[in-house]
Amino acid sequence: MKPATTRAWAVVHTWTSLVSTVFMLLLCLTGLPLIFHHEIDGWLGVAAPAPLTAGAPASVDTLAARALADHPGRVIQYIGWDEHEPGLAFVILNATAGSHPNDSITVNYDAARAEKLGPASSALMQVVLRLHVDLFAGLPGKLFLGAMGTLLVAAIVSGVVLYWPFTRRLAFGTIRPRRRIAWLDVHNLMGIVTATWLAVVGLTGVINTLSEPLIGRWKATELDAMTQAHRGEPAVAANTSLDRVLATAREAAPGMEAAFIAFPGSGFSTARHYGVFLKGSTPLTSKLLQPVLLDAGTGAVADTRTLPWYLTAILVSQPLHFGDYGGMPLKLIWAALDIVAIVVLGSGLYLWWTRRRSAGAAAFALAEAR
Amino acid sequence: MRRVFAIPALVAVLTVAGLLSALLFEEAGPPISWLALGVxxxxxxxxxxxxARRRRPG
Structure with a gap:
């Protein structure tokens, strides 16, 4: 690589990193407890699911009625079933069916006994989650973090390119003793072994920041087309049994289990339809949701079709971002890699800062590596 | 080039294999992912x- 080329990549690496580092540090630090949100919420006395009672789950109508009685003044937007805890149902309530998700509350219920267990997450973890997802700034906050994530990916790519000129005269894993050079070598070593993981977590995070506009697009196109055939028919007030809605939806998607019901007027349905989202049973097919739209008045199936590729991409990218799909050992690995990423970010900042004070040190390290 | 990137390339392949195995295979997937991502x-x-050992000999 010509020195001019190396310099150009170094400029890309320095500036993409510098602009995004503060936010990436925030994301790594808030992401660390979020890996264990289930366990932390458990320690904080939240959401401990009751032991499974044998037998069939309670009627969903009973569950919905209980939830409404438990939360006067609110309506149900969604009822869902926990991915990891069988027997655990969650109910998402809000002021109106169409109210913004940030104003909703999520309450856990024992699915077998239709009994309230408590809020689905602690106040602390909700704050950490909002910091991680949108900096308490809604969609603009999400898109901003998405842009920072894109810079991170650029920093990783340029970092991998620079790995060659900086280490080509060194055996893999060499850490030279002088303090600043040692940090440079540690930065290079930690960066190169975690590059793929961090790129995957970064990219899947960026994909997730686009979920709101993509869901909007799905509603405007696919969901709209799904209800086309029934447009103009007089709307019937929602009086159908939820259990019947669920059973009908299962018949329309054989072999699949319900993931959640979106109530009429909520984010994943229309004003006059229930949206029942069903999932498969393997780790991958459980991410491939099949929506069935049912008339809220008659309970009849309006239409069902697979999700478009862009929503499937979001759903499949989520476990790859969260690291919640391989048991506790995978969570621990996720945490360790996250801590390594924090050291890479911190050492990068240190290297930039000390180079500002002793100009030419990087050039020196480079010369020494040649 | 080949020498410098041999181990990083191996780590990258193992990382991708580890990330995908738990997603695609129900039984063997998670243990494979722990091994691969542990590397x-x-x-x-x-x-x-x-x-650390070389800095403080003995």
């Missing part, structure tokens, strides 16, 4: 320990 961490730990 970059073990590699790192080994080189850091080696550095």
């Amino acid at each position: 970059p961490l073990l590699l790192l730990a080994w080189h850091l320990l080696r550095f």
Whole structure:
């Protein structure tokens, strides 16, 4: 690589990193407890699911009625079933069916006994989650973090390119003793072994920041087309049994289990339809949701079709971002890699800062590596 | 080029294999992912320990 080329990549690496580092540090630090949100919420006395009672789950109508009685003044937007805890149902309530998700509350219920267990997450973890997802700034906050994530990916790519000129005269894993050079070598070593993981977590995070506009697009196109055939028919007030809605939806998607019901007027349905989202049973097919739209008045199936590729991409990218799909050992690995990423970010900042004070040190390290 | 990127390329392949195995295979997937994704961490730990030991001999 010509020195001019190396310099150009170094400029890309320095500036993409510098602009995004503060936010990436925030994301790594808030992401660390979020890996264990289930366990932390458990320690904080939240959401401990009751032991499974044998037998069939309670009627969903009973569950919905209980939830409404438990939360006067609110309506149900969604009822869902926990991915990891069988027997655990969650109910998402809000002021109106169409109210913004940030104003909703999520309450856990024992699915077998239709009994309230408590809020689905602690106040602390909700704050950490909002910091991680949108900096308490809604969609603009999400898109901003998405842009920072894109810079991170650029920093990783340029970092991998620079790995060659900086280490080509060194055996893999060499850490030279002088303090600043040692940090440079540690930065290079930690960066190169975690590059793929961090790129995957970064990219899947960026994909997730686009979920709101993509869901909007799905509603405007696919969901709209799904209800086309029934447009103009007089709307019937929602009086159908939820259990019947669920059973009908299962018949329309054989072999699949319900993931959640979106109530009429909520984010994943229309004003006059229930949206029942069903999932498969393997780790991958459980991410491939099949929506069935049912008339809220008659309970009849309006239409069902697979999700478009862009929503499937979001759903499949989520476990790859969260690291919640391989048991506790995978969570621990996720945490360790996250801590390594924090050291890479911190050492990068240190290297930039000390180079500002002793100009030419990087050039020196480079010369020494040649 | 080949020498410099041999181990990083191996780590990258193992990382992708580890990330996908738990997603695609129900039974064997998670243990494979732990092993594969553990490699970059073990590699790192080994080189850091080696550095620490050499700095304080004895």
